[in-house]
Amino acid sequence: MDVVNTAQAEAWNGYEGEHWADHHDRYDAVNNGFDAALLEAAAIGPRDHVLDLGCGNGYVTRLAARRAPLGRALGVDLSAPMLARARALTDQEGVPNAAFEQGDAQVHPFPDAAFDAAVSRFGIMFFADPVAAFGNVRRALREGGRLAFLAMASPAGTDLGTVFAAIAPQAETVTGHGGPLSMSDPDRVRAILGAAGFRDVACRTVHAEQVWGRDAADAAEFLAGWGPVRHNLGDGPGLRAAITDAMRPFERDGAVRLRSTAWLVHARR
Template identity: 45%
Template sequence: MTSKTNREQERAWNGDEGAYWARHHELFEGSLARYQPAFLAAAAIEPGHRVLDVGCGTGVTTRAAAAAAPAGHAVGVDLSSAMLDVARELAGRAGLANISFERADAQVHPFRSGAFDVVISRTGSMFFEGPRAAFANLCRGLAPGGRLVLLTWQQPGRQEWINEFARALTGRELPASAPGGPGPFSLSDPDEVRAVLGAAGFTGIELTAVSEAMNYGRTVGEAHEFLLGLLGWMLQGQDDARRAASAENLRRVLAGHATPDGVCFGSSAWLITARSG
């Protein structure tokens, strides 16, 4: 990785941000759990498939892929050494022999041509600096007719979770971000997604809208501690009194979303499928 943006992404994910995800992997993995059945159904992984999981984090989707392909193999790649350490540990506990993890940048890593039958990425592909080149690289790594399956966020205005958190901590909603650059909403525009994937060599591009509740903790206290650690950047520039008030605002919002199943907020995503040419 040579660009400034890529270096910044690597420093974040292989530094404090990735370490935070690794320490709280159960909450991060659980927050997206309700999207998992539809995501795996779209992946349609068969017993002998070779699967690449891009931005695998601590490996929940890689483990699911390995379990679905007992005669195949699942490879998870990520920039975070800390998350990959957790992924390897959890895969070992699960007794999965057909799984491996590698610290690599999927945008430029020299995957062997046609090495995979399925490429999956659950909220990981939005952080590519150059998405067209990155997806072209992944397309080369797929066998002809191979399947790409992504889960990406829809537009920020459709995300109760981030807007409720932003209002509580900053007094305003998260500003809309332009598509194309790295960030959680870079693949939120369907036309942009079709253009990016089409230019990368994919065909049969389909986007399906899916909406599920995100779970941020079993209790208000757990969710509050977790989110303050995750979203501390929103408090930058606030004095001590304002920070305390913002933290209390967040606690009130979380209390209003407490359910018997945990502290839940609405979210909307795109389930994207395509084929290599």
């Protein structure tokens, strides 16, 4: 496997990847509310070949494969722990036209013009060189092929932003201006995709309810283990207590439910 994004490869093959693999169902509960908007933007047809970038545990790869029963879906990710989970879940769920490869999408040797659509659910914010990465993805798409992805927006003004504000002076202390928020500026996104050769670039905000846990204490335990929180704020009982207090107002209907916002981006080769 050729890797240029070495720092991310280390993270996703260490604690971060193991946490996502071990808690795949919980991360999906957080992010599933955005799936319908992503798949609608990708406009996957029954014979399409679909590329899922930063596929993680493969949930979106399997959704794409089911929408293309006469085609296929390929998930690519740096993380061996998550890819192992993705393959196991795919076998368990019986999705024969979904497959997975370990690779760095920035340099992975995708076949030229092999895919009708490329999608990503929050898996494209971590490229070392995003122009090179999206240029490589563009090469893998056929002429007129579609790119659709979700990127984390600033949490300011959202329920998650309220939680972060209660445990850190600024939300960016938790998420960082790079990393999860690296694609949160639509002007930057348009510039990157334009430089990579994409056309008809459009960005819009989408909203969803995220389920973080059964109750405030359960949600706090989970959020405290999320990589950016653990890395920036530590891993002590005081942090869990602060998150629990911040989560408590959002307990309803047997779960902690937070309103969240993301950027939905779509473009064409």
